[in-house]
Amino acid sequence: MKKWLIALASSLMLAFAANATIEIHEFDSLEQENQFKELSHTLRCPKCQNNTIGDSNAELAQDIRQKVYEMTKEGKSKDEIVDYMIARYGNFVTYNPPLTLATSILWLGPLFVIVLGFGLIIVRSRNNRAKKVVEAETWSDEKEAKLKALLEEEKETGDKQ
Structure with a gap:
């Protein structure tokens, strides 16, 4: 009986560990990587209370990070990505909304x-x-x-x- 409980507990821990994944992004250049990091720390998660998309684990933040990654890989500039996010989520997505x-x-x-x-x-x-x-x-x-x-x-x- 003890063996079954230990086996069950270890399999559950293994399942939880497999579920906790780390996002790995590969870039073509260092400039793209720096742009992605900067945008991840300057764009706000619309769902979270005052968290950046890099700090948040919400699904929406993950989706936005993925979109920022895709747009960065496509060669879009920082301003183009920010404009896209503002058009989609409103001025709340930036920490410095325009006047x-x-x-x-x-x-x-x-x-x-x-x-x-x-x-x-x-x-x-x-x-x-x-x-x-x-x-x-x-x-x-x-x-x-x-x-x-x-x-x-x-x-x-x-x-x-």
Whole structure:
């Protein structure tokens, strides 16, 4: 019985090891290999959260890697491959999307938030400063009126005694 369990366990491990394959790509030149590596680390997997196609094991990333390999072997330039991927998967496939109407929020949003934040800080500080000046002036006027009333009252009571 022990022998059968050991045989079963070893055959399962062998099957899992055979299933874990490594992609091997052969290129005609060093330039093609460098282009493939660069594209594998600069194109984003549309399915994964912020992973490159070289880092991702998703089926879609594997398909994109294979397509990049095929296009590189065909002699396509980096720009042609990136343009093809953008046409097929959208601007999300690149880490630096171009400035278009759709991506303007991504590019201009942080700048808008910073300007709006500083604007609010300046407006609030000016309003607080203006309120303090107004409160100080009204406080002084009220205080002066009360003081005059008290002094007159004191004079009247002092004269009577």
